[in-house]
Amino acid sequence: MAQRFVLNETSYHGKGAIAEIANEVKGRGFKKCFVCSDPDLIKFNVTKKVTDILDNASIDYEIYSDIKANPTIENVQSGVSAFKASGADCIVAIGGGSSMDTAKAIGIIVKNPEFADVVSLEGVAPTKNKCVPIIAVPTTAGTAAEVTINYVITDAAKNRKMVCVDVHDIPVVAVVDPDMMSSIWICRILSKGVFI
Numbered sequence: 557m558a559q560r561f562v563l564n565e566t567s568y569h570g571k572g573a574i575a576e577i578a579n580e581v582k583g584r585g586f587k588k589c590f591v592c593s594d595p596d597l598i599k600f601n602v603t604k605k606v607t608d609i610l611d612n613a614s615i616d617y618e619i620y621s622d623i624k625a626n627p628t629i630e631n632v633q634s635g636v637s638a639f640k641a642s643g644a645d646c647i648v649a650i651g652g653g654s655s656m657d658t659a660k661a662i663g664i665i666v667k668n669p670e671f672a673d674v675v676s677l678e679g680v681a682p683t684k685n686k687c688v689p690i691i692a693v694p695t696t697a698g699t700a701a702e703v704t705i706n707y708v709i710t711d712a713a714k715n716r717k718m719v720c721v722d723v724h725d726i727p728v729v730a731v732v733d734p735d736m737m738s739s740i741w742i743c744r745i746l747s748k749g750v751f752i
């Protein structure tokens with residue numbers, strides 16, 4: 557039986573790796589980034605570690621942060637509208653599985669608008685086009701969403717999670733930098749006392 561391996565184009569690993577994001581954005585000819593990150597990561601200046609790099613490289617970007625832990629259909633749909641309004645041509649996803657999965661769903665729907673209802677993406681959806689190019693920057697260790705072909709969106713009305721599997725959603729670049737994860741314990745203690 558054959559085993560299938562689906563790999564992303566480029567991965568960076570190591571302390572300071574986020575500095576490469578500016579080179580990747582410019583080298584790929586992207587003009588504006590749609591930064592997907594969640595409210596806590598903005599509050600605790602984790603997202604800022606990357607936006608500082610974009611600022612220093614004079615790269616235009618817009619932040620989208622209407623992303624809950626266990627992101628919902630509504631988070632994705634408002635993200636699609638925000639992406640279209642932004643004029644961006646790539647996504648920089650900064651966060652745990654929730655931010656990266658929201659970015660994947662947004663990127664898929666922008667390029668495959670017939671799936672705008674989100675629910676039709678559950679399982680293995682027959683999308684035709686690759687998603688908007690994503691540079692994924694994990695801030696948690698565990699989901700590996702930066703290199704998987706999966707994303708998980710919650711249907712809040714039905715109180716269930718939809719697992720979506722699609723080779724078209726794999727981020728083009730993964731940037732795994734321990735500095736993006738170093739804040740996690742202190743931030744969780746400050747915000748809720750517990751990290752789950």
Ligand SMILES: NC(=O)c1ccc[n+]([C@@H]2O[C@H](COP(=O)([O-])OP(=O)(O)OC[C@H]3O[C@@H](n4cnc5c(N)ncnc54)[C@H](O)[C@@H]3O)[C@@H](O)[C@H]2O)c1
Nearest residue numbers: 596625626652653654695696699701704706708739740743
């Ligand atoms: N795509 C995949 O392959 C895949 C695999 C497994 C799970 N998932 C999905 O991923 C989601 C869970 O992702 P997760 O566990 O990475 O967490 P998460 O993205 O839901 O984040 C949880 C909380 O941790 C905070 N946080 C994240 N990084 C931080 C940091 N460096 N410092 C301080 N706070 C930080 C966030 O702000 C958030 O409040 C679920 O929706 C799950 O279904 C996806």
